[in-house]
Amino acid sequence: MARRTVFFVSDQTGVTAETMGHSLLTQFEGLEFRQVTLPFISTVDKAEETVRRINATGLADGLRPVVFSTLVREDLRGVVRRSNGLFLDFFAAFLRPLEEELQVKSTMRQGRAHGIANADMYTARIAATNFALAADDGAVSSNYAKADVILIGVSRSGKTPTCIYMAMQYGVYAANYPLTDDDFESDKLPAMLQTHSDKLFGLTIRPERLHQIRSERKPGSRYASLAQCEYEVRTSEGLLRRFGIPQLDTTECSIEEIASRIIDAKDIERRLRP
Amino acid sequence: MARRTVFFVSDQTGVTAETMGHSLLTQFEGLEFRQVTLPFISTVDKAEETVRRINATGLADGLRPVVFSTLVREDLRGVVRRSNGLFLDFFAAFLRPLEEELQVKSTMRQGRAHGIANADMYTARIAATNFALAADDGAVSSNYAKADVILIGVSRSGKTPTCIYMAMQYGVYAANYPLTDDDFESDKLPAMLQTHSDKLFGLTIRPERLHQIRSERKPGSRYASLAQCEYEVRTSEGLLRRFGIPQLDTTECSIEEIASRIIDAKDIERRLRP
Numbered sequence: 151m152a153r154r155t156v157f158f159v160s161d162q163t164g165v166t167a168e169t170m171g172h173s174l175l176t177q178f179e180g181l182e183f184r185q186v187t188l189p190f191i192s193t194v195d196k197a198e199e200t201v202r203r204i205n206a207t208g209l210a211d212g213l214r215p216v217v218f219s220t221l222v223r224e225d226l227r228g229v230v231r232r233s234n235g236l237f238l239d240f241f242a243a244f245l246r247p248l249e250e251e252l253q254v255k256s257t258m259r260q261g262r263a264h265g266i267a268n269a270d271m272y273t274a275r276i277a278a279t280n281f282a283l284a285a286d287d288g289a290v291s292s293n294y295a296k297a298d299v300i301l302i303g304v305s306r307s308g309k310t311p312t313c314i315y316m317a318m319q320y321g322v323y324a325a326n327y328p329l330t331d332d333d334f335e336s337d338k339l340p341a342m343l344q345t346h347s348d349k350l351f352g353l354t355i356r357p358e359r360l361h362q363i364r365s366e367r368k369p370g371s372r373y374a375s376l377a378q379c380e381y382e383v384r385t386s387e388g389l390l391r392r393f394g395i396p397q398l399d400t401t402e403c404s405i406e407e408i409a410s411r412i413i414d415a416k417d418i419e420r421r422l423r424p
Numbered sequence: 425m426a427r428r429t430v431f432f433v434s435d436q437t438g439v440t441a442e443t444m445g446h447s448l449l450t451q452f453e454g455l456e457f458r459q460v461t462l463p464f465i466s467t468v469d470k471a472e473e474t475v476r477r478i479n480a481t482g483l484a485d486g487l488r489p490v491v492f493s494t495l496v497r498e499d500l501r502g503v504v505r506r507s508n509g510l511f512l513d514f515f516a517a518f519l520r521p522l523e524e525e526l527q528v529k530s531t532m533r534q535g536r537a538h539g540i541a542n543a544d545m546y547t548a549r550i551a552a553t554n555f556a557l558a559a560d561d562g563a564v565s566s567n568y569a570k571a572d573v574i575l576i577g578v579s580r581s582g583k584t585p586t587c588i589y590m591a592m593q594y595g596v597y598a599a600n601y602p603l604t605d606d607d608f609e610s611d612k613l614p615a616m617l618q619t620h621s622d623k624l625f626g627l628t629i630r631p632e633r634l635h636q637i638r639s640e641r642k643p644g645s646r647y648a649s650l651a652q653c654e655y656e657v658r659t660s661e662g663l664l665r666r667f668g669i670p671q672l673d674t675t676e677c678s679i680e681e682i683a684s685r686i687i688d689a690k691d692i693e694r695r696l697r698p
Contacts (some may be wrong), residue, residue, distance in 0.1 A: 154526070163684035165593075166447040173440040173494060174518055177530035187694070189684045216525065220447060236525045243517040244448055251490065251510045252428070256451035272678065273640070279585050283557075311553050314588055318679070319439075366547070404546065405592070410437035410463045423446055423459055 155184045155207045155215045159200055159230055161222055164189035170240060171218040183216075191221065197229035204233040222258055271321075271422050278317035278324075278421065285325040286310050291342040297325035298418050300346060302339075302390065303353035304329050304382045305373075306363045308400040308408055312353070315405045320413065321421030334385045339393055351412050352390035352397030357383045359401045429458045429481045429489045433474055433504055435496055438463035444514060445492040457490075465495065471503035478507040496532055545595075545696050552591035552695065559599040560584050565616040571599035572692050574620060576613075576664065577627035578603050578656045579647075580637045582674045582682055586627070589679045594687065595695030608659045613667055625686050626664040626671030631657045633675045 156175065158167035164187045175183055186207075191200055208215050215235040221227045222241055231237045245256055285293040294300055299316075301309045305328055313324035327343055343350065355363075357379040364374035372378055390397045396415055400408050413420070430449065432441035438461045449457055460481075465474055482489050489509040495501045496515055505511045519530055559567040568574055573590075575583045579602055587598035601617055617624065629637075631653040638648035646652055664671045670689055674682050687694070 163678075163680045165680050165684070166443050169440050169443045170514070170518075173514070174522055177496070177515075177519065177532060178522075178526060178528055179531045181526065181528065185694075189688055214525065216522065222451070236521065238518050238521065240444070240447070241451075244444075244512050245451065247510065247512065248448055248452075248490065251488065252452060252455065254452055254455065257453045258451060273637075275679070276585055276637075277640075279588070283560075283584070286557075310557070311550055311592070314553070315592060318585070318589060318592065363547075363550075366551075404437075405549070406437045406439050410439070414463055420459075420461070423442065 152211065152213050153182045153184050154213045155186060155211055157200075157204055157207075157215055157217045157235065158185070158187045158220075159191055159217055160187075160189050160220045161192045161226060162189065162220070164220070167218045167220040167240070170220075174218075191226065191230070192223075194225060194229060197221075197226045200230055201233040204230075204235045208234050224258070274321045274422055275318065278321045279314065281323050281325075282310075282313040282317040286313065291345075293325045294342060294346050294349070296323055297346070297349055298323045299325075299351055299412060299416055300343070300349045301326040301351055301353055301412070302329060302343070302395065303355075304360070304386050306360060306367070307353040307355045308403075308405070309353055311405050312408045312412070316409045316413070319406075319409065320418075320423075322413065322418055329382070329386050329389070333389065334382070337389065339389070344393075347393070347395075349416075350393075350395045351416060352386070352395045353400050353408070354383060354387050354390070354397050355399065356401040426485065426487050427456045427458050428487045429460060429485055431474075431478055431481075431489055431491045431509065432459070432461045432494075433465055433491055434461075434463050434494045435466045435500060436463065436494070438494070441492045441494040441514070444494075448492075465500065465504075466497075468499060468503060471495075471500045474504055475507040478504075478509045482508050498532065548595045548696050549592065552595045552597055553588065555597050555599075556584075556587040556591040560587065565619075567599045568616060568620050568623070570597055571620070571623055572597045573599075573625055573686060573690055574617070574623045575600040575625055575627055575686070576603060576617070576669065577629075578634070578660050580634060580641070581627040581629045582677075582679070583627055585679050586682045586686070590683045590687070593680075593683065594692075596687065596692055603656070603660050603663070607663065608656070611663065613663070618667075621667070621669075623690075624667075624669045625690060626660070626669045627674050627682070628657060628661050628664070628671050629673065630675040 156171060158164050158171050160167045168187060188200055191197055204215050204217060217235040217237050219230060220240045221230060249256055303309050309326040313326050316322040316324045360379040361376045368374050398411050430445060432438050432445050434441045442461060462474055465471055478489050478491060491509040491511050493504060494514045495504060523530055575586060577583050583600040587600050590596040590598045634653040635650045642648050672685050
């Protein structure tokens with residue numbers, strides 16, 4: 151099958167163009183796309199180079215490229231619009247109706263979306279990330295006091311990446327507590343966790359998937375064995391249920407989805423909106 | 425000034441709706457918006473509840489809300505479109521032209537964008553994140569061999585969050601090497617770094633900003649003093665220059681921008697596209 155090339159063109163990082171592009175492309179199952187991000191297209195020269203590249207790719211592929219654009223500047227959009235690709239113009243589609251509604255002209259400035267518009271926001275984000283990293287090293291009650299949420303689950307149920315993602319994306323302070331044999335044997339939760347019962351959220355996972363993940367890390371170990379995974383998941387789910395802690399099965403979830411579900415379920419306030 | 429409410433409505437996580445919304449809203453300087461994310465609106469009941477909430481908010485604010493929608497299902501979009509808000513419909517704007525170009529009907533399935541469409545991709549992402557976390561703990565040459573890129577800079581120049589972001593967002597293996605007094609005194613780079621000179625990328629920062637960041641962490645310390653920050657930045661920049669290592673001033677950059685600039689400059693392949 152011929153493979154079509156998709157360009158994400160931006161005068162800034164390209165993150166918005168990539169995000170919108172992926173959301174649309176996933177709606178076309180079975181098609182294969184070659185994806186190329188062209189960030190920092192911030193001069194007319196670069197825009198013209200982009201057009202040459204799109205056109206050459208179209209000729210080589212024998213298929214018209216698709217161009218997702220988040221170019222803000224009118225002059226740059228004008229240049230890239232004239233390529234032979236299908237030009238999907240994010241700002242043209244939405245900026246005009248928004249201007250009319252708000253009765254304000256947009257500033258049309260480049261690079262507002264992911265620039266460091268606000269040093270306080272940058273600091274908040276880094277602080278939350280550092281919190282997640284520090285809190286990941288050990289269960290310290292001072293971390294739990296400061297946390298917005300405390301994730302509980304067995305090893306490799308997705309706690310750490312979720313905590314880091316929530317910090318980076320939303321500035322949320324997320325700590326975690328790894329359930330281990332001690333907890334399973336005592337069949338209760340440590341007192342310092344019970345103090346913060348309103349912050350607790352459980353992550354669970356199907357034993358087969360856990361076995362697969364752990365096997366990549368420590369193949370052939372008792373830790374990775376299906377029997378051990380089954381035991382831990384069963385006991386962990388029972389423990390969480392008995393303490394009335396909400397839990398989410400992460401087996402089929404992306405990190406984004408786990409994070410969104412937690413924030414939604416616990417009604418956590420986003421500290422930043424990148 | 426009256427504050428307008430903006431809703432991000434999605435049948436999935438809402439990440440795409442938030443991303444596109446923020447990109448647009450940052451084009452309107454000086455206006456203040458109250459931002460509300462409504463994820464997982466996946467049934468007609470929830471869609472109708474969303475409409476009631478939008479309409480009630482419009483009445484309370486005395487201003488028509490703005491609704492950024494990434495609802496995929498036609499029936500749900502049909503419901504939310506009838507609210508009193510300004511309905512900005514992501515899929516309506518772009519899906520039709522894309523279907524025509526690709527000559528394929530979209531699957532219109534919900535939740536493809538940030539579901540775990542692909543377990544291999546999930547694994548790649550987690551592996552890259554674990555790599556960044558492990559590599560952050562210490563400078564180990566085996567990490568450098570596996571890395572796609574090695575970031576070099578003084579403490580608090582942005583290395584760690586950038587490595588983690590590149591792992592999460594792009595599946596890129598990013599290690600880092602913190603420049604310390606040892607390096608400044610020897611005035612050269614360790615041999616194990618020189619072996620991987622093609623992977624090296626320097627992060628620098630303005631001394632005043634570094635002083636500010638370090639002061640939040642260790643107020644009044646020698647480490648945080650402006651004199652020490654000036655010394656480290658000057659020496660680090662000289663060292664990087666002498667070894668021909670490209671460097672980026674991160675002072676005005678968001679994490680997204682630092683990551684995109686590095687990937688662009690070093691022509692690093694994205695291992696995944698979330």
